[in-house]
């Protein structure tokens with residue numbers, strides 16, 4: 644799939660709380676096809692301390708208006724600089740990067756935690772366009788850790804799990820009452836311990852499972868080898884051969 648390096652203009656910004664914000668980015672021309680689970684490498688403007696681009700999942704795609712939305716958690720200097728940008732500012736992106744989710748399965752569950760919720764909105768919409776309504780389970784420590792909630796409602800059956808009980812069921816997302824073995828495929832993105840627990844459950848119950856890894860990255864195109872995962876087929880670049888992998892190929896990763 645062809646990659647592009649393009650300046651986008653910020654045409655929308657939403658601040659959910661002190662941790663999360665989203666940016667709507669307008670492309671000057673027609674957007675290429677974007678798989679759910681693919682990501683962009685963002686050049687962080689105006690901060691000389693941030694040399695490397697930052698990988699961020701594509702949260703939403705609007706092909707009529709040629710916009711992409713990024714949902715970002717502020718964790719360090721790069722994301723803090725992005726949080727200070729405003730409508731009218733430009734952002735340079737390399738995109739669309741990596742291999743996305745397969746969109747296979749008819750009775751599917753999507754499980755997201757924290758910033759890992761980001762790629763699941765575009766994934767939900769792609770399933771909806773195939774006439775499939777997934778079960779979508781979103782987890783976080785508190786309701787503030789699940790910044791995007793209502794946006795998912797048109798596309799599936801939604802369940803929330805928070806550790807403090809401030810939204811949905813109290814506990815881990817893997818303890819939610821909708822987290823059962825009745826699905827034929829599970830898609831997950833979020834904190835590593837959560838994804839490992841989801842993948843382990845899927846494998847124990849003979850359910851196909853796709854996990855989207857968020858390893859540290861630099862080049863984003865398979866050149867620097869800083870993002871490798873120890874898969875069952877040897878070392879794989881998460882940026883190029885992932886970020887989405889079938890859990891069956893990651894038994895080393897799941898069990899370590």
Ligand SMILES: Cc1cc2nc3c(=O)[nH]c(=O)nc-3n(C[C@H](O)[C@H](O)[C@H](O)COP(=O)(O)OP(=O)(O)OC[C@H]3O[C@@H](n4cnc5c(N)ncnc54)[C@H](O)[C@@H]3O)c2cc1C
Nearest residue numbers: 697698699700714715716718719720721722758761857858
């Ligand atoms: C394929 C992919 C998709 C991603 N999608 C999103 C997304 O949609 N939204 C989002 O908010 N974040 C996403 N991330 C994580 C995001 O790239 C990092 O949070 C970001 O690069 C941190 O940059 P920074 O300069 O703010 O932090 P830094 O100053 O570089 O680091 C601050 C802290 O964050 C930690 N950190 C940095 N990168 C990562 C990472 N990749 N995973 C876990 N911890 C990290 C560092 O260890 C450090 O403790 C994604 C990462 C990958 C690889």
Ligand code: FES
Nearest residue numbers: 861863865868882
């Ligand atoms: S980030 Fe450079 S090889 Fe993956």
